[in-house]
Amino acid sequence: MPFRPSLTENDIALLKRRTLVRIVDDDAELRDALQFLLEVEGWRVASYGSAEDFLKSDAPSVPGCVVLDVRMPSLSGLEAQERMNDLGIRLPIVFLTGHGDVDMAVSAMLDGAADFILKPIDNERLLGSIARAAYRSLSDSDGPPPPAEARRRLETLTERETEVAKLLAQKLANREVAERLEIALRTAETHRAAVLRKLGVRRTDEIAALFEAARDAHP
Known part of the structure; x- marks a missing residue:
């Protein structure tokens, strides 16, 4: 969705x-x-x-x-x-x-x-x-949403999707993500699509901005 x-x-x-x-x-x-x-x-x-x-x-x-x-x-x-x-x-x-x-x-x-x-x-x-x-x-x-909203979006990711999101935030390509996580390229591409969809973003730099904003959220 x-x-x-x-x-x-x-x-x-x-x-x-x-x-x-x-x-x-x-x-x-x-x-x-x-x-x-x-x-x-x-x-x-x-x-x-x-x-x-x-x-x-x-x-x-x-x-x-x-x-x-x-x-x-x-x-x-x-x-x-x-x-x-x-x-x-x-x-x-x-x-x-x-x-x-x-x-x-x-x-x-x-x-x-x-x-x-x-x-x-x-x-x-x-x-x-x-x-x-x-x-x-x-x-x-x-720019990025408020800290609480950024954190809420990131919490919608599964554990594997979070791993993928962190690598995408470092500007790694799909193939590099697949190699780092030892998964198939197609699987990495599927996770990337899910990450972008769940976070409501279209670019990897926006993922990095969400992580940055979420660090300022209160526990």
Whole structure:
């Protein structure tokens, strides 16, 4: 399961003040309905009728997330995700689709998507996914999480995953991790994927930052 932080009302209020939700969908009626829903809930919203407009006009330095339709003319949602990755835009994506399938969802999640939601949309699930995605984005922009949160994340790892995480924090490659722990390369790769998923990070330097932050946590 992906990392799902437990957010308090104060957390949500902070996210609504400091993040921006981008809606990217060529369906104007749905786009307007989603914008109305989010604004009523207190979120800051920007909407775009195409992925091209979003990529051209958005300010990716502002933390938040992208609610992105999969099937759009010209540049699809999945193609937009690839373009974002190529450009180094790390905003979490909540995909919307009326034509989802397992392979599409798996591909999107492996490329860093925060969630994959089928239409008709469950508003409560969408709001929850947006909150978690915005939290991840704000945490990334602010640096490592508070010490107690860093420690809590690390405690979700198994003993073997903790060993792998410590080696990854030293910038060791998968093959070096496998050699140090005397395990198969494929096993090391599987543990690495589990570590990144459980800790809610995407890079090994973020693992090192979590260990550093956790040292300051009270017992």
